Amino acid sequence: MNMREFSDKVELSAYTLRYYEKVGLLKHVQRNTSGHRIYSNRDIDWVDFIKRLKDTGMPLKEIQKYASLRELGAQTVKERQELLEKHQENLVKHIRQQNEHLKALDAKINLYKSGEVS
Template sequence: MNMKAFSTLAGLSSYTLRYYEKVGLLNKIQRNSSGHRVYTAKDLEWITFIKRLKDTGMPLIKIQEYAQLRALGPSTVLDRQQLLEHHKDQLQAHIERQQQHLLALENKINLYKANKVS
């Protein structure tokens, strides 16, 4: 598929896709005889995963590290697993902190509802 179709499916601008390619997140994008990028379903799966990592707070430098390991092939599976496990632990800690914040907000709201403002 061309960049416009891929951009629509991926939910990212063409500028972002070109940036991701420039910083090494999208490697080996094929080109047609006219030199235009041609994306595949596999590229869409990969960009969806990149977006998930980004949405869960993984820093760009770590996403780039993951992408570099992925490009090196199957010999890096354990390194990629460790990177994802570390991110998962950080995400879990973040979620727990957010749940504590949510509980504190709910408690304050309940005080207001009961007119026991402090």
């Protein structure tokens, strides 16, 4: 599929997709005879995974690191797993923290509701 279709599907602008390629998140995207990019379904999966990592707070630099390890094939499986497990741990902490924040916010709102705030 072409840029526009892919951009629509993954909900990232063409600018962002080219940027992701520039910083090494997306590698060897195919080209047609006139030099335009052609994306595959595997590209969709990969970008979706990038988005997931990003949405859970992983910086693009670290996603790039994961991408590079992936490039190196089977010998980096362990390292990639560790990277993801570390991220998983951070995410669990983050969710715990956010739940605490939510509780405190609920309490604050209850003060407003009961008219104890001016």
